[in-house]
Amino acid sequence: MCIWYDPSYWKTTRIGATDCKGTAAGCGHQSCGIDVAIDGVIMWGSILSEWASLLxxxxxxxxxxxxxxxxxxxxxxxxxxKPKSDLPDxxxxxxxxxxxxxxxRIMKYLVAPTQMPNELTWFKWEAYTTWxxxxxxxxxxxYLDADLxxxxxxxxxxxxTQAGLxxxxxxxxxxxxxxxxxxTGLAQRELPFAIGGYLFLVALTYAFTHVLSGRGAFNQIAAIIGTIMVANVFAVIIPNQKKIVASLIAGQAPDPKLGKTSKERSVHNNYLTLPVVVLMISNHYPLLYATRxxxxxxxIVLALGPVIRHFFNEGHAGRKSPWWVWGVAAAGAIAILFLSAAGPREAKTGALSAQPTLANVEEIVMSRCSMCHAAEPVWAGIVTAPKGILLDAPEHxxxxxxxxxxxxxxxxxxxxxNITEMTSEERAILAAYISEQDR
Structure with a gap:
């Protein structure tokens, strides 16, 4: 079986091997044998990519x-x-x-013990392996599937290439x-630094959503936060701890600023954790990343994460739990719910040019989706229908x-x-048809 990809890249035509005579119309290869070999390379490339992604x-x-x-x-x-009078100096x-x-029974030294212990456990490879x-x-x-x-x-x-760079x-x-x-010392002013950092991340997000795909933008801001967190461990926390250990081995008093700086970066990581987890799993929820x-x-997520962490931090410190946090979190979740219902970035306005019938819906899906979501996908690199979802028949x-x-x-x-260039008009027809089915 030869596969010919139309230059418009979303329409695909299959022609039988008996119809292909070397350079027959529609076949861009010199022989079906070469075509089969290329198909095999594409198939195995896709399979290896899928397994690499999983592992x-x-x-x-x-x-x-x-x-x-x-x-x-x-x-x-x-x-x-808890401080106690009978604890060591x-x-x-x-x-x-x-x-x-x-x-x-766990004790923490303000700077370090007077003598280096024989065994010391370091917590670093968890962070390095994550990044x-x-x-x-x-x-x-x-990067390898940047076009998608x-x-x-x-x-x-x-x-x-441009997107990857x-x-x-x-x-x-x-x-x-x-x-x-x-x-530069700005981090020592905690509240202004936190507000500035928040606005910085929001500005980056706005820029990314106007350059990359929605999914790519969400992943990008998550990757930036994750990189900042791991770099705090790699470039600040662990080096400072090594300097403290070296001072102890040399019989010198460690610099207290080293521990203070490490603690500062650790607190940054603590407040960034919940937002980055939400952003990392967001690619499973299109109403988050692919709406207007x-x-x-x-x-909102960047604001709610630190607020929720504040609730747990206060509880761990034995202080009164700030229950107002959950009211703020609920309000933020409701806001996200309504924002996610705003529809895609480019919404159709005015009357539809075609009726929202099953026939029109089928035509849209067949022309924009079925090259991948079919029993025998014809899109390069797609071996089986993504997630096993078939859209190549009305019942599907x-x-x-x-x-x-x-x-x-x-x-x-x-x-x-939007690699097959589905229009806002077509999306509106799909939405109208689904709404009619719910009546």
């Missing part, structure tokens, strides 16, 4: 669980420490804990700006009509990157 995602999630878990634990431990406080049938696996996953999913997941030509006509450079530049702000006010949704369309609504009518998540 990297698995590693990324496991590493992130370990990192976030240890981070939350030590923040809670720090806040729960230089000890800030202690905490008693019970877990797994055992009791633990390394996350960046590798970003390369496999977003990073570029949306209806937003900005970028080549995959923009993503990587903005990742590095955002971290450099954050690091410069911290090293997606950047405002990110702004009706079975998945609500899913079609979420990804292609009430949002513009599909086709990915």
């Amino acid at each position: 990297l995602r698995w590693l990324h999630v496991v590493a992130a669980i370990a990192w976030i878990g240890s981070s939350f634990y030590f923040i809670a431990l720090d806040l729960s420490l 230089g000890v800030q406080g202690e905490a008693w804990q019970v877990h797994g049938g055992g009791f633990y 390394l696996s996350g960046f590798a996953l970003m390369v496999v999913v977003y 997941f990073l570029v949306d030509k209806s937003i900005l006509d970028l080549t995959p 923009f993503s990587f450079c903005s990742l590095a530049l955002a971290w450099l700006l954050y690091e410069a702000a911290c090293r 006010f997606n950047w405002i949704i990110v702004a 369309i009706l079975r998945n009509i609500r899913l079609i609504g979420r990804v292609a009518a009430w949002s513009n998540a599909m086709p990915p990157g």
